[in-house]
Amino acid sequence: MVQNAQNLSSAPNPANGNGKSVVIDCNITELYYGKFKAVRDTRIPIERNRITAFIGPSGCGKSTVLRCLNRMNDLVRGFRFEGHVHFQGADIYHPSIDPVAVRRYIGMVFQQPNPFAMSIYRNVAFGLKLNGYKGDREERVKRALCAAALWDEVKDKLHTSALSLSGGQQQRLCIARAIATEPEVLLMDEPCSALDPIATRRIEELMLELKESYTIAIVTHNLQQAQRVADKTGFLYVDTTQGGRTGYLVEFGLTKQLFEDPKEKHTQDYIHGRFS
């Protein structure tokens, strides 16, 4: 197991915006759903203004790890977690932390596009409404839709139902909705798996634009996608030796290095499509 060089000692300095600091330091020792041990020994530092990808076979806990980062797992019955997740130095699993507040700073885009059954405008303004945003909502909605590369397609029908959009447009709408409140980090859980290649490409281009202003963590099944967009990549695998199916981090590093010169055998086998 590769222990990464960057750890808590390089605790992020908010003033340090040069793109090197760790925004989220995720260290999962053990993670359970009820009695089922889903993930162990996974440590991933997520750096500012970088795209960090999680790859690995189905059931290896990639999504589970991602959902730890904004406490979405709290909604799962029987979820238990040992370790820590530090967001800008603060432990988000500390009892004094409000998970709702965490999710306002760490936004999420899901596998299935999930717009609300309301107008396009109200979907994007949803987060602003939640937070009681007093400023110019229309301006913020427009800015979010522009950033999500959707403005030109929907500017004439902002008040029609979001469900009338195509799958790719809906997913970009969900991205617009997530960035309207200007979170620090954007978590994306297989955002392109329900989309066709053209829509996928648009989302990937979008991610590369968004990383200028946001920090992104993405789970993907698509190895090419990780190579195209990610600066750093973590490979997770399933360990069946202890009876269950427990995911763990095999290797983490620069995407180029991980794909061209993987250190671990499991990683080599996986990225070359060889399965034992």
Next chain:
Amino acid sequence: MTDIVTSVPVPSNKIDSDIVIDSGELEKSLRRPRTAFNYIMSSLTTLVTIIALIPLFSVVLMLVVRGGQRLSLGLFTQLPPAAFEHGGGFGNAIVGTLVMVGVAALISVPFGILSATYLAEVAPYSRLSNVVRMCGKILTGFPSILAGVFAYGSVVLVTGGFSAIAGGIALSILMLPTVILTAEEAIHMVPAKIREAALGMGATQMQTVWMVLLPTAFPGILTGVMLAVARAAGETAPLLFTALFSNYWLISGGRLDLMQPTSSLAVLIYNFSAMPFQNQIELAWAAALILVLVVLTVNLIGQSLSRK
């Protein structure tokens, strides 16, 4: 770690030889016991279904024939006639039914939706939720007369008289379980991804409920409310103990007064159908027809809303 990705080779069926079947075996034949039994049972289900529909259609037919001949605008505007009197109507009973069902809805809808929110969202697995859910299921089959007795003891005796409020409270007890259970179901039906979207945006639980879940579940909740209203509108027994009956409008001193005995369509039918006067009996038929039409309309509205 060798057993993670396994693909079992699918045994391929041999389709080498041509299959030859005697074409007689493919023909329909009642001589085969299996086929004959199937035919008889299919016919039986059709027959039984038709028989089951006979009472329903004969009741509706009878209502239309006997109640239909007295239908007029006067029924809606006039008061019930005295004995030996001709004409008259039951406008006060229609108003009374609407008012009492309205009071019942005003009580049971907010209580029902808030409890359903608790059951579906706040603490779905808590012991309290399990108890409430079980009580709700039992209460849907609760004998309606007992709701009347309860309201009699807790409202009529306390306030010192029969009233529309007491009637409304008795009906609300009957409506509540239907509203709770259907609303809980409707909230459950909201896809998990929608709930996650709201929570992932940093919505609190109550923001999720108010801004996303209830609006999405609204058609389903409305259906439940409509079904409950339809049931309450037709209830007689609980009103006998609580609202009693009245031959006058629900007004005293020029204002709507909910604290006096109140007439309702159901109790009017009950009272008039037992009277020895032709006029009253005809009015009872007409009232029955109107009550059925009201209940049917509410039901149809509820069903059409649920399909959207």
